[in-house]
Amino acid sequence: MTASRILGALTLALALCAAAAPLRADTLAVDGPVLAAPDPYTLIGARNFLTGYPAQLPNGNVHVVVEIPAGSTAKWEVDKADGALRWEFKQGKPRIVEYLGYPGNYGMVPRTLLPEALGGDGDPLDVIVLGPSAERGAVVEARIVGVLRLLDDGEQDDKLLAVMSGTALAGVADLDELERRFAGTTRIVETWFANYKGPGRMQSKGFGNAAEAQQVLSAAIKAFEESGAAPLAAAGN
Numbered sequence: 001m002t003a004s005r006i007l008g009a010l011t012l013a014l015a016l017c018a019a020a021a022p023l024r025a026d027t028l029a030v031d032g033p034v035l036a037a038p039d040p041y042t043l044i045g046a047r048n049f050l051t052g053y054p055a056q057l058p059n060g061n062v063h064v065v066v067e068i069p070a071g072s073t074a075k076w077e078v079d080k081a082d083g084a085l086r087w088e089f090k091q092g093k094p095r096i097v098e099y100l101g102y103p104g105n106y107g108m109v110p111r112t113l114l115p116e117a118l119g120g121d122g123d124p125l126d127v128i129v130l131g132p133s134a135e136r137g138a139v140v141e142a143r144i145v146g147v148l149r150l151l152d153d154g155e156q157d158d159k160l161l162a163v164m165s166g167t168a169l170a171g172v173a174d175l176d177e178l179e180r181r182f183a184g185t186t187r188i189v190e191t192w193f194a195n196y197k198g199p200g201r202m203q204s205k206g207f208g209n210a211a212e213a214q215q216v217l218s219a220a221i222k223a224f225e226e227s228g229a230a231p232l233a234a235a236g237n
Contacts, residue, residue, distance in 0.1 A: 029134065029135070029138040029139055029140050030053075030063060030139045030140060030141050031045070031046055031047065031053070031138075031139040040087075041086055041087040041089075041094065042084055042085070042086050042087075043076075043084065043085040043086075043136065043137045044084050044085075045065075045083075045084075045085065045137055045139070047083075048082075048083030049065045049078045049083045049084065049085055049108075049110060049137075049139075050078055050079075050080060050083040050108075050110055050111070050124065051083055051110065051111060051229055051230050051232070052083065052110065052232075053065075053110040053111070053139055053232075054110070054111060054232055055109050055110055055111040055112050055217070055220075055221045055224070056217070056221065057141065060143070061141050061142060061143050061144075061165060062109050062127070062141070062142055062143075062144060062162065062217065063109065063110055063139055063140070063141060064105070064107045064108070064109060064127050064129050064139070064140050064141075064142050064162065065078055065085070065107045065108050065109075065110055065137070065138075065139050066105045066106075066107045066129070066134045066135065066136055066137065066138045066139070066140060067085060067106055067107045067108060067136065068102050068105070068106040068107070068136070069102075069105055069133045069134055069135060069136055070101070070102055070103065070104050070105045070106075070131075070132070070133040070134070071101035071102065071133050072101050072102060072133075072136075073096050073097040073098075073099070073101050073102070074087060074094065074095075074096055074097075075087070075088045075090075075094075075095035075096065075097055076088065076136060077108070078108055078124065080123070080124075085136065085137055097196060099192075099195065099196040099197075100192065100196075102128070102192070103128070103130075103188050103189055103192045104128040104129050104130045104131070104189065105128070105129040105130075105131065105133065105134045105140070105164070106126070106127075106128050106129075107126075107127055107129065108123075108124040108125060108126060108127065109124060109125040109127055109160070109217065109220070110124065110139075111124075111221065111224050111225075111229070111232070112124045112125040112217070112220035112221055112223075112224050113220055113223045113224040113227055113229075114216070114219070114220045114223065115223050118219055118220075118223065119156040119158075120156065120220070121155070121156075121157070124220070124224075125160055125216070125217065125220045126157075126158075126159045126160065127142070127144075127159065127160040127161070127162050128148075128159055128160070128161055128162070128189060129142045129162045129163070129164050130161070130162065130163050130164065130169050130178075130182075130185065130189075131163060131164030131167040131168075131169055132164070132167060134164075140164055140165070141164075141165040141166075142162035142163060142164050142165060143162055143163050143165065143170070143172070143173070144160050144161070144162045144210060144213045144214065144217060145161055145162060145163055145172055145173065145174050145175055145177075145178055145210050145213070146160075146161040146174070146175045146178075146186075146207045146208060146209055146210055146212075146213050147159065147160050147161060147207065147208040147212055147213040147216055148160075148161055148189060148190060148193060148204065148206075148207055148208075149204070149205035149206055149207070149208060150193055150194075150202055150203065150204055150205065151202070151203040151205065152197070152201065152202055153201060157202075158216065159193065160213050160216065160217065161175075161186075161189065161207070161213070163178070169182065173210070174209060174210045175207055175209055175210070186207060190204050190206075190207070
C-alpha cells in the first residue's frame with residue numbers, strides 16, 4: 001500500500017474515532033473559545049492569545065491556542081501585533097491549505113518565541129495537539145510528547161507534538177508510548193507535514209523525544225520573557 005493510501009485510511013480512522021468520542025474538545029478547553037468576531041476574518045479572545053496565558057502549567061503541561069481545528073484547512077494564526085486570531089491572506093485571498101485536513105489541532109504555545117538565533121522564525125512555537133477537534137480560538141491544555149523536525153524550503157520549521165488533556169490520549173507520556181497505544185499516529189503526522197505544501201517543499205528530519213521537545217519549549221519561554229513582552233498579570237486586549 002502506498003504512503004498516500006496509508007495516510008488516507010489512517011486519517012479517516014482517526015476522524016471517525018474523534019467523531020464517536022463522548023468528550024467534546026470545546027468542553028475541555030481551559031478558556032474560550034471566542035469573545036468577539038468583529039469581521040469574518042478576525043476572532044478576539046477573552047484574553048490576548050499571545051500574552052494572556054502562561055506557556056506552561058505547574059504540572060508541566062502547556063496551554064495551546066487552537067488556530068486550526070483538526071480536520072479543517074482554513075489557515076488562521078495569532079497576530080503578534082495585538083494577540084487576536086486572524087485568517088491568513090495569500091495573494092489577496094483567505095488562505096486555504098490545499099490538502100487533507102490537519103491531522104490534529106494546530107496552534108501555538110502562548111508566551112513563547114523561537115528567535116532565528118535558535119533556529120526559529122521569530123514566531124511562537126507551533127504545536128499539533130492530538131485528540132478530538134477543538135473549536136478555533138479555544139485554549140486547551142496538552143502534554144508535550146515530542147518534536148517533529150522539519151525543513152520548509154530549507155529553513156527550520158519544527159512542530160511540537162502534544163496530546164490533549166481529558167481525552168483517551170491524555171495518559172501518553174512519550175513517543176514510544178504513543179506508538180505502542182496508538183500505532184501509526186506518528187506516521188500520519190509526519191506524512192501529512194511532509195506533503196501538505198506539495199512535492200519537495202517540506203523535508204522531515206524525524207522526531208525528537210519528549211526531553212528534546214522540553215528543551216525547545218524552555219528556550220522559547222526564556223526568549224519570550226527576555227523580549228520585553230508584557231508580564232502575564234498585565235496582559236490582555
